[in-house]
Amino acid sequence: MNRKARAVWQGTGKDGTGHLTADSGVLSNTPYSFKTRFENEKGTNPEELIAAAHAGCFTMALAFQLQSAGFTPTELATEAVVTLEQEGSGFKISKSALTLNGNVPNIDRAKFEELARAAEKNCPVSKVLNAEITMDFTLA
Template sequence: MTIKKSGSAIWSGGIKDGIGSVSTESGVLDKAPYGFNARFEGGKGSNPEELIAAAHASCFTMAVSGTLGEAGMTAKQMNTTATVSLEKVEGGFAITAVHLNLVAQIPGANEEAFQAAALKAKQNCPVSKLFNATITLDAKLEG
């Protein structure tokens, strides 16, 4: 089975003075602005790294849900933040690291099984498999 999803981008102008927009097939993003200022100088708009971080956080969290289910656990709530590191390297820029921070509420969960599920999800979620970067994880079980 192959599932295909798409996103698109439009760009006008030079790298520093140009502006672009990014859209998703679902319409969740519809011509959301992005540009150099948003990416490198903290300006308004989106950037590829935050979109990648959101994709990784959502994919990983779904994968954790699946691995928890395999272990007989169901989360009441899980919150994941993915932090993507973009660094200047030889030949340009590269995403060198992603840090996943998971905080979960899972009634009756066993800490060891929770940590194992989180680690398995980190290693096996489809977005994790895309990266040629170090992926680290902090997983905290609450309540």
């Protein structure tokens, strides 16, 4: 399976602008720039997209872990916070912090944590990130 997205950039790194498009159409000429990345201008940035990808991947992986163990979640909600830090003259994504809120009938805290830790380690986005990954959770 292959997924594809395109980036087009015009101008310098600080003053230029770009847009992102994905074949699915979810991103369609979505703006990004220095200001959307390092300030608060409307648009997206690579770290936000990685955070969304990590939250989505982990949550789906956990749903499969739960299903395999015989549990059906009422709801799984995950927030991912990706940290971008300066490294030398450039930058590095140093951390992705996952915060999970789960509502899963008939599961105890220990089993939920076991399955959530397995999902954290085994989702494809976790495997590709060269960063510290943490996971905190609450179980309703």
